[in-house]
Amino acid sequence: MYYYIFDVRKCKNRRQIETIKDHLTDLGISGEFAVPDRIRPARDLAEQGVFKGYSTIVAIGADDLIDEVASVMLSKQQVFGVVPLGASENIYKIIGANTWEEAAVNLRYRRVTDTRVGIINEQHVFFSYCELALERPASVTVEFEDFVLQAKAKEFFIANQFPNFVKKFPDKLDVIMKSVDPKSTTLWGKLRKAIGVPGVTKDIDLTLVRTDGLRIFSPRQLQIKVDGRLAAKTPATFGISQKTIRLITKKSGNA
Amino acid sequence: MENVDTIIGLNVNLKGNLKNQGSIQVNGSVEGEIRSDDNVNVGETAIIKGPVSAKVVEVSGMIKGLVEATEKLEINPTGKVIGDINVKTLIIKQGAIFVGKSTMPDQAGDAINTKEQKEEVEEIKPEK
Numbered sequence: 551m552y553y554y555i556f557d558v559r560k561c562k563n564r565r566q567i568e569t570i571k572d573h574l575t576d577l578g579i580s581g582e583f584a585v586p587d588r589i590r591p592a593r594d595l596a597e598q599g600v601f602k603g604y605s606t607i608v609a610i611g612a613d614d615l616i617d618e619v620a621s622v623m624l625s626k627q628q629v630f631g632v633v634p635l636g637a638s639e640n641i642y643k644i645i646g647a648n649t650w651e652e653a654a655v656n657l658r659y660r661r662v663t664d665t666r667v668g669i670i671n672e673q674h675v676f677f678s679y680c681e682l683a684l685e686r687p688a689s690v691t692v693e694f695e696d697f698v699l700q701a702k703a704k705e706f707f708i709a710n711q712f713p714n715f716v717k718k719f720p721d722k723l724d725v726i727m728k729s730v731d732p733k734s735t736t737l738w739g740k741l742r743k744a745i746g747v748p749g750v751t752k753d754i755d756l757t758l759v760r761t762d763g764l765r766i767f768s769p770r771q772l773q774i775k776v777d778g779r780l781a782a783k784t785p786a787t788f789g790i791s792q793k794t795i796r797l798i799t800k801k802s803g804n805a
Numbered sequence: 806m807e808n809v810d811t812i813i814g815l816n817v818n819l820k821g822n823l824k825n826q827g828s829i830q831v832n833g834s835v836e837g838e839i840r841s842d843d844n845v846n847v848g849e850t851a852i853i854k855g856p857v858s859a860k861v862v863e864v865s866g867m868i869k870g871l872v873e874a875t876e877k878l879e880i881n882p883t884g885k886v887i888g889d890i891n892v893k894t895l896i897i898k899q900g901a902i903f904v905g906k907s908t909m910p911d912q913a914g915d916a917i918n919t920k921e922q923k924e925e926v927e928e929i930k931p932e933k
Contacts, residue, residue: 694821696821698820754815755815757817760811
């Protein structure tokens with residue numbers, strides 16, 4: 551019933567590998583384990599698990615493994631489970647667990663949530679959010695379906711699920727940007743900022759747009775990171791999956 | 806600024822049509838149409854060149870274009886509206902600037918915006 555794709559490199563030692571397997575067995579959800587490598591990457595193993603007829607495919611590892619398996623699970627009837635090891639805080643929040651042990655308990659109770667994911671360049675999947683790596687403000691042009699935005703951005707996020715941020719429109723991406731005065735790098739711009747503009751309140755440099763998809767262009771190439779890992783570079787297109795993943799999350803009342 | 810669905814920030818330039826984006830707060834510049842079934846709030850730093858259509862429009866910045874509000878248009882002291890308006894309720898605060906023609910539906914829902922229409926109403930009254 552359960553097919554585990556286990557990135558053992560994320561375990562502290564060999565003992566932890568056995569601890570995890572024993573814990574799953576104690577919960578009554580043991581199954582077949584497969585370890586991805588260069589010859590058989592996680593994506594191929596996930597396809598294999600589906601082909602073999604397993605009803606639940608589980609990724610045990612960090613964000614890169616989870617995203618890779620998730621890309622296969624889109625629109626599949628099989629259920630997708632996650633046991634985070636060395637994963638970002640976002641993943642833990644999305645599945646409703648604080649530790650890998652709690653995530654394993656979630657697998658047992660099998661509360662399934664239909665979840666959309668974000669997609670970069672129709673290739674890279676992200677569960678939570680991605681960001682432009684901006685060490686200094688950069689000019690960006692953002693193309694939406696009916697309009698175009700231009701700004702000098704100091705922070706730029708595209709969120710499918712932003713932890714601690716209530717998603718009002720589940721079928722849309724949240725595009726969040728903090729912009730700067732294009733002239734702020736000049737001495738005069740800095741002086742204006744230091745003196746201040748009367749009547750201007752804080753945080754009016756925040757932009758928020760909800761969308762199905764967007765494209766980002768920039769004069770200089772910018773890195774796009776997902777959970778701190780390089781995923782793509784501008785120019786890039788972003789969208790939200792029309793298909794969903796049947797993701798196991800925390801069932802209310804779990805011990 | 807609670808429950809705002811879309812925000813266009815300061816120093817952001819938008820070209821195109823902003824439609825079906827829920828309630829909207831504009832602090833940057835917009836060239837194009839803004840259309841909402843909810844509220845549109847034009848901040849002090851905002852400049853909008855184009856028509857604005859919403860349920861409630863509150864202006865503290867500048868709009869150059871037609872403004873249509875099915876419930877209310879409120880122009881604050883720092884606000885400027887240069888263009889015609891078609892609104893149900895109009896509030897212009899001291900210091901606000903409005904240059905244009907105003908059309909407002911009467912209680913029956915018909916717009917009264919010409920002297921001739923007013924004269925017709927006066928003629929009907931004596932017969933009663």
